[in-house]
Amino acid sequence: MSVLVFIEAKNKVSKAALEAVSYGSKIGSTTVITFGDISSDELAIVGEYGGEKVLIHRGINKSNDQQLTNLIHAAVESSGATIVVLSQDQTGKSIGPRVAAKLNAGHVSGAIDLPDTSNGFQVNTNVFSGKAMATVAVHSDKKVISILPNSISPEKTGGSTTIEEFDADLGEGKIVVKEMKTQGEGIPLPEAELVVSAGRGLKGPENWGIVEDLAKTLGATTACSRPVADIGWRPHHEHVGQTGIAIRPNLYIAAGISGAIQHLAGVNGSKVIVVINTDAEAPFFKAADYGVVGDAFEVLPRLNEAFKKFHNSQN
């Protein structure tokens, strides 16, 4: 099978992009399509993860979903790919369905493992906001698979890649970007491997210093529960849960969050969950790997010191 992987790479190829490349190379011969100003030196890493060829289109505005769709369509035609793979990040959510509609391809969004081709073509994806998994059969010849960040570990193949400039008529861009407000340098929540989260148990936004300190020590991204985002203690983009962001980090540390079913839905894909709560009856402990019954105001700083000690011992 011939695979086309779409990646978005600003200055550097992200882990999510390498996940997609690695995923593609395990299905078949993989060509990568990308765009923008990224240098060929930075792109070369794609080869190490199984991308045999990179096609790059210089000078396109990423926000124009129609142009990106036309770009991927042109690359499908040129490479003869039958499977398109991309990351289920914000860009993937914007263009994955468009590409599928244009190719009349079945679309599996948020795949969590490799396709099973022993009986047709079946892929697993999370449904019911992470409370269950569905096995989806794709019937069409062409297929578009977007993969959930942190689901597949990128693996090196020891290969190398060739990089070719790719030109195609992308049509008109109807969306005009007026401004980009960046959310700082941190790792975006859906891609974060380590997440420190807190809820109403913290009693007020002025107390978040202990959460941020711990996150800083760990190199983790901060998150919060829905009530805390709703009352404005924390920004909405930090809200994880059924109606917020679903995450699947390696480690999720939750302090002062009781663990309502809607919150669990967004985090139960985490590999390891640590729950810190004063209430030993908090439902979150049932979903936890490690529980600490204690006051977050005492436990978080203590945990922070323990991590610092650990990091020093590792160096």
Next chain:
Amino acid sequence: MKILVCISKSPDTTAKIAFTDGNSKFDENGVQYIVNPYDEWYALVRALELVEANGGTVTTITVGTAADDPTIRKALAIGANDAVRIDGQALDASYVAKQISEYAKDKNFDIIFTGKETINYNGAQVGGMIAENLNQPFISLATKLDINGETATLERDVQGGVEVVEVNTPFVISAAKGMAEQRIPNMRGIMAARTKPLNVVPAVDLENLTTVVSYSLPEAKEGCKYIDPENMDELVDLLHNQSKVI
């Protein structure tokens, strides 16, 4: 201004998730259905606000059977002018998107709203597919939308931040948190919804491209290991040596 809002039903957020028929079907036993929260709280309410400020109509559209009618009436009670139900099983996202596109293609809607995703399938597919089928721009994960004449200014979540964009009608958006606040239907709305038009139109004959073969539930955790709150060194040691996550 003519607005179309795509409405899907989803199980109540506290519903027990279980499966029947050899794990091939969602177990509807005892499940209360609601309007998918993203469709209701953000898409529908913002559409109503725009029409209240600028004049026009809000039509809802659903691909489904008569079992969907109560959720459609709920959307009418919140304030939509009328509703369309395309009569058929929603087989997959491409099927739903094609049915809606087929209906909308000659009706000149200025804006087509979808929610960011449904809370049952989480596919986030239908909006982008409609946009492609109708050759319109798609503004995904929009958190803010204002309109001035034919030009809309939107904010949307993108990789690494928030983008402010401008686009002319017609376009398709998926609405995310921040777009509007939930509205509770009042008694007058509920009474009025009973007599508002709910037009049932036949589905176009189409094949689905994907099928859910089976469902499964995540494996239960082995149980929580409790750590002494005075001894965080032990927790760090377990995370490193046993769980190997740091």
